Amino acid sequence: MQIATQVFGIIQFIYLIISFAASFHHFVEIPEEKKMALSSQARTLSQTKSKSRSYLARSQERWGYLFLSPWIIGFLVFTLIPILGTMYFSLTNYSPVTPDQTKFLGFDNYKTMLTDAKVTKSLLVTMNYAILSIPISFIVGLGLAVLVNSKNLAGKNFFRTMFYMPFMIPVVAGALVWSGVMNTQSGWLNLMLESIGIKGPDWLNDPQWIYVALVLIGLWGLGNLMLTLLAGMQGVPTELYEAATIDGANGWHKFMQITLPMISPVIFYNMTLMLIGAFKYFDLAYVLKNGTGQPADATLFYNLNLYKNAFTYNLMGYGSALAWVLFLIVLALTILLFKTANMWVYYGGEGKS
Amino acid sequence: MRKLMLILSVLMVASMLLTACGAPAATPAPVDEAPVNEAPATEAPAETEAPAAGEPIEIRWFIGLGAGGNPEEVEKEQAFVDEFNAKYGDKYILVMDVVQNATAYDVLKTQIASGDVPDIVGPVGVRGLWSFEGAWMDLAPYVESTGYDVSDFNPALIDFYKLGPQGQVGLPFAIYPSALWYNKDLFDEAGIAYPPHKYDEKYADGGDWDFAKLREIAMQLTFDENGNAPDSADFDPEKITQFGYDAMWTDIRGKWTFFEAGSFVGPDGSAVMPDVWREAAHWYYDGMWKDYFIPNDNYVNSDLLAQQNTFSSGNVAMTPIHTWYTCCAGEVNWDLAAIPSYDGHTTAKMHADTFAILKGNENADAAFEVLTIMLGDMAPQLLEVYGAFPARQSLQDSALEKMQGNFPNADLQVFIDGINYPDNPNHESGMPNFLKASDTYTAFAGLIQTTPDLDLDAEIDKLVTDLDAVFKEQE
Numbered sequence: 001m002q003i004a005t006q007v008f009g010i011i012q013f014i015y016l017i018i019s020f021a022a023s024f025h026h027f028v029e030i031p032e033e034k035k036m037a038l039s040s041q042a043r044t045l046s047q048t049k050s051k052s053r054s055y056l057a058r059s060q061e062r063w064g065y066l067f068l069s070p071w072i073i074g075f076l077v078f079t080l081i082p083i084l085g086t087m088y089f090s091l092t093n094y095s096p097v098t099p100d101q102t103k104f105l106g107f108d109n110y111k112t113m114l115t116d117a118k119v120t121k122s123l124l125v126t127m128n129y130a131i132l133s134i135p136i137s138f139i140v141g142l143g144l145a146v147l148v149n150s151k152n153l154a155g156k157n158f159f160r161t162m163f164y165m166p167f168m169i170p171v172v173a174g175a176l177v178w179s180g181v182m183n184t185q186s187g188w189l190n191l192m193l194e195s196i197g198i199k200g201p202d203w204l205n206d207p208q209w210i211y212v213a214l215v216l217i218g219l220w221g222l223g224n225l226m227l228t229l230l231a232g233m234q235g236v237p238t239e240l241y242e243a244a245t246i247d248g249a250n251g252w253h254k255f256m257q258i259t260l261p262m263i264s265p266v267i268f269y270n271m272t273l274m275l276i277g278a279f280k281y282f283d284l285a286y287v288l289k290n291g292t293g294q295p296a297d298a299t300l301f302y303n304l305n306l307y308k309n310a311f312t313y314n315l316m317g318y319g320s321a322l323a324w325v326l327f328l329i330v331l332a333l334t335i336l337l338f339k340t341a342n343m344w345v346y347y348g349g350e351g352k353s
Numbered sequence: 354m355r356k357l358m359l360i361l362s363v364l365m366v367a368s369m370l371l372t373a374c375g376a377p378a379a380t381p382a383p384v385d386e387a388p389v390n391e392a393p394a395t396e397a398p399a400e401t402e403a404p405a406a407g408e409p410i411e412i413r414w415f416i417g418l419g420a421g422g423n424p425e426e427v428e429k430e431q432a433f434v435d436e437f438n439a440k441y442g443d444k445y446i447l448v449m450d451v452v453q454n455a456t457a458y459d460v461l462k463t464q465i466a467s468g469d470v471p472d473i474v475g476p477v478g479v480r481g482l483w484s485f486e487g488a489w490m491d492l493a494p495y496v497e498s499t500g501y502d503v504s505d506f507n508p509a510l511i512d513f514y515k516l517g518p519q520g521q522v523g524l525p526f527a528i529y530p531s532a533l534w535y536n537k538d539l540f541d542e543a544g545i546a547y548p549p550h551k552y553d554e555k556y557a558d559g560g561d562w563d564f565a566k567l568r569e570i571a572m573q574l575t576f577d578e579n580g581n582a583p584d585s586a587d588f589d590p591e592k593i594t595q596f597g598y599d600a601m602w603t604d605i606r607g608k609w610t611f612f613e614a615g616s617f618v619g620p621d622g623s624a625v626m627p628d629v630w631r632e633a634a635h636w637y638y639d640g641m642w643k644d645y646f647i648p649n650d651n652y653v654n655s656d657l658l659a660q661q662n663t664f665s666s667g668n669v670a671m672t673p674i675h676t677w678y679t680c681c682a683g684e685v686n687w688d689l690a691a692i693p694s695y696d697g698h699t700t701a702k703m704h705a706d707t708f709a710i711l712k713g714n715e716n717a718d719a720a721f722e723v724l725t726i727m728l729g730d731m732a733p734q735l736l737e738v739y740g741a742f743p744a745r746q747s748l749q750d751s752a753l754e755k756m757q758g759n760f761p762n763a764d765l766q767v768f769i770d771g772i773n774y775p776d777n778p779n780h781e782s783g784m785p786n787f788l789k790a791s792d793t794y795t796a797f798a799g800l801i802q803t804t805p806d807l808d809l810d811a812e813i814d815k816l817v818t819d820l821d822a823v824f825k826e827q828e
Contacts, residue, residue: 096466098487185655205650205803294799311459313788
C-alpha cells in the first residue's frame with residue numbers, strides 16, 4: 001500500500017504537470033490535419049441546426065469528466081459513501097469490535113438520544129461555549145484588525161505577523177503548552193497573578209473557569225479572523241471616509257457607519273464559520289482533559305460525547321445517530337443565519353434590504 | 354499527447370483506488386492510564402491467500418495493546434520472531450504487526466471491523482481484554498482437546514482470563530506483582546525508619562504496618578517550601594514541595610483495592626460500593642485535602658512531580674506499584690517494602706499479561722498451536738523481551754535471579770512475597786457495559802482529585818446510582 005501511495009503521488013505529479021502544459025494551446029502541438037478538421041467541424045457546428053451535440057462537444061465533455069474523475073472518485077470513496085454508511089449505521093447497533101453481531105434497530109438510537117442526559121448536557125455545554133466564545137472572539141478579532149489597520153501603529157507588519165503566528169501552531173501542541181501555563185502550581189499565568197497579589201483560579205479544574213480558559217486559549221488563535229477582517233477593512237473605498245470627514249464625522253462614526261457595514265459580508269462569513277466551529281469543538285477539550293469531559297462534564301462538548309460513544313464505548317451506531325443530529329442542528333442554525341443576513345449584511349451597490 | 358493523457362489518467366485512477374482500499378488510517382485514540390513509550394507505527398502486512406498444502410501458515414501477531422511498542426522492545430520482538438521462524442518455519446511463519454499504544458486500540462478496532470483480523474494479540478492485560486469484550490476466541494475447547502498442561506500455573510491466574518460468558522480468553526504469560534516503592538534518600542533525610550520488607554512484619558517502632566502507620570510516616574515526609582509539615586500551623590498547602598505518598602498510574606479501583614479487593618458489581622449484577630472501598634475513598638480524600646500527604650490533580654500534573662511520573666521526580670516518598678515500573682523510576686534511590694495491611698487484610702494488587710486469539714481469524718487451530726509455543730517452549734525468550742516475571746512457577750526462581758542482577762540494591766523478594774496476596778477479584782475485572790462503567794468512575798475520580806470540601810459520601814452514593822444505570826443499559 002505504501003508503494004501504491006508513492007506511485008499515485010508520482011503519477012499525480014506528472015499528470016498535473018502535463019495538464020498544466022496542455023492548458024496552453026501553444027505548448028500543445030496539434031497536427032495540421034487535426035486543426036483543419038477542427039475548424040471545419042466548428043464551421044459545421046455553427047451552420048447546422050442539429051438537436052444532438054456534436055462529436056467535439058461530446059468528446060470534450062468526456063475529457064472533462066475524465067479530468068474530474070479523481071476528485072469524483074475521492075469524493076465518493078472518502079465522503080459520500082462514508083456519509084451514507086453512517087446513515088445506515090445510525091439505524092443499527094453496529095460496533096467495530098463485534099461487527100458480526102450487528103442488528104437493525106430502526107430509529108431506536110434517535111429515540112435514545114431524547115432521554116440521554118449526556119446528550120442534553122453536551123448540547124448545553126456546546127451552546128454555552130458558543131454564546132460565550134463567539135461574541136468575545138469576534139470583538140477581540142475585530143479590535144486586533146482595527147489596531148493593525150491603524151495609520152498610527154508603528155511596526156504594523158511585525159504585529160500582524162505576531163498576532164497571526166499562533167494560528168499556525170497545531171492545536172494539540174498548543175493545548176499541551178497551555179495546560180502547563182494554566183497549571184495552578186507551576187503555570188506562569190497563576191504565578192504572574194500571584195506576583196500582583198491575585199490568587200489565580202483553578203483554570204482547568206473549576207467547572208466555571210474552564211470556559212474562561214477555553215476562550216482565552218481560543219483568543220490565542222484569532223490570527224485568521226484578524227486577517228480576514230483586516231482584508232475587508234482595507235477593501236473599503238477611502239472616498240467614503242473622506243466624504244464622512246468632510247461631513248464632520250469622527251472616528252467612531254466612521255467605524256460604525258462606514259467600516260462595519262462595508263465589511264459586513266466578511267463578518268457574516270466569519271460568523272458562519274465560528275458558529276460551525278463552535279459545534280465542531282473537540283480538539284482542545286479532548287487534549288486538555290484527556291477526553292474525560294472533566295471537570296464535572298463541563299468540557300463534555302457535543303462532538304466529544306459523540307466521539308466517546310463511537311470510539312471509546314464502541315457504540316458506532318449510536319455515534320452515527322449523534323453525528324446526523326449534529327449535522328441537522330448545524331444546518332438549521334446556518335440556514336437561520338443566512339435568513340437573518342438580509343437584515344444586516346450589506347453588499348455594496350445593492351443597498352440594505 | 355492524447356494517448357499519454359489517457360494512460361496517465363487511467364493509471365492515476367487505478368492508483369487512487371488501490372490506495373483507498375489499503376490499510377485504514379488510525380483515528381485519535383483515548384489516552385491510557387499508564388504512559389507507555391511509543392514506537393513508530395508500522396503498516397499492517399498485506400493479506401495472504403490460504404497456503405497450499407505443506408506450505409507454512411502465516412500467523413499475524415498484533416502488538417500494542419499493552420507493552421511492546423518502544424524501540425528496544427520492537428528490536429527484541431523481531432529477534433524473537435526470527436528465532437521462532439527459524440525453529441518452526443516449516444509449519445508456521447510468525448509475522449508481527451507493531452502499533453503504538455496510543456493508537457493501538459483504534460487500529461485493532463478498525464482491523465476487526467474491516468475483516469482484516471490478526472491472529473494473536475498481546476501482550477495484553479485484563480483491562481485490554483475487557484475493552485474488546487466479545488471479540489476474543491474461547492480457548493477452553495482448545496485447551497481441552499489438545500490436553501494443554503496448565504499445572505505449571507497458579508489456578509488463580511488461570512481465572513484471571515475467564516471473561517464471564519466469553520470463557521477462557523487467555524492463558525497466563527507474565528505477572529507483575531506490586532510492592533511499596535520507597536525513596537531511601539527522603540527517608541534518610543527525614544531520619545525515619547524504612548518500612549518493613551516482610552509481610553506480617555511490624556514497623557520499626559513495634560506498631561503494626563498498616564495504612565494508619567503509613568499515613569503517619571507519610572505526613573512526616575510531607576513538607577512545604579519552608580520545611581513545615583502538615584501538622585504545623587504554618588504549613589502552606591499551596592506550596593508543598595514534597596509528598597509522603599502517591600498511588601500513581603492506577604485508577605480508583607486500583608487505589609482502593611490495596612485496602613481490600615472488591616468490585617462495583619454486586620452478586621445480583623447491580624452496582625454496589627463495598628464498605629472497605631468507601632473507607633479507602635475517605636482515606637485518600639482526606640490524604641489529599643485535609644492531611645495533604647497525597648498530591649491532588651494539580652500537583653500530579655505539575656513540573657514538581659514530573660507531570661504524572663510522580664515517584665521519579667524524587668519528591669514523593671512512597672508509591673505502591675508493579676514490577677514494570679522498573680522502566681520508569683528514573684534516578685531515584687529506591688527499594689521495596691511490603692504493602693501495608695488494612696483491618697487485618699493485606700492486598701498487593703496484581704497485573705498480568707496474556708496473549709489472546711481473536712474470533713474471525715483465518716487460522717484458529719494454527720494460532721492456538723503458535724500461542725502454546727510462545728507461552729511454553731519459547732516463554733523464557735518472550736519474557737526477556739518485556740522484562741516480565743513469569744506466570745509459570747517453574748521459571749520464577751531463575752527469573753528472580755536475573756532480575757536481581759539488574760537491580761542489585763533492591764529487595765526484589767518483596768515482589769515474590771506479594772504474589773501470595775493478589776487482589777481477587779482483580780481491580781481490572783469486568784463490569785457490565787465495561788467501557789462506559791470505566792468512564793463513569795473515572796469521572797468520579799476526576800472530581801475527587803480536583804475538588805476539596807465535597808460531601809464525599811453523597812458523591813459516592815451518586816457514583817453507585819450512575820454505575821447502576823450504566824450496568825442496566827446493557828440489559
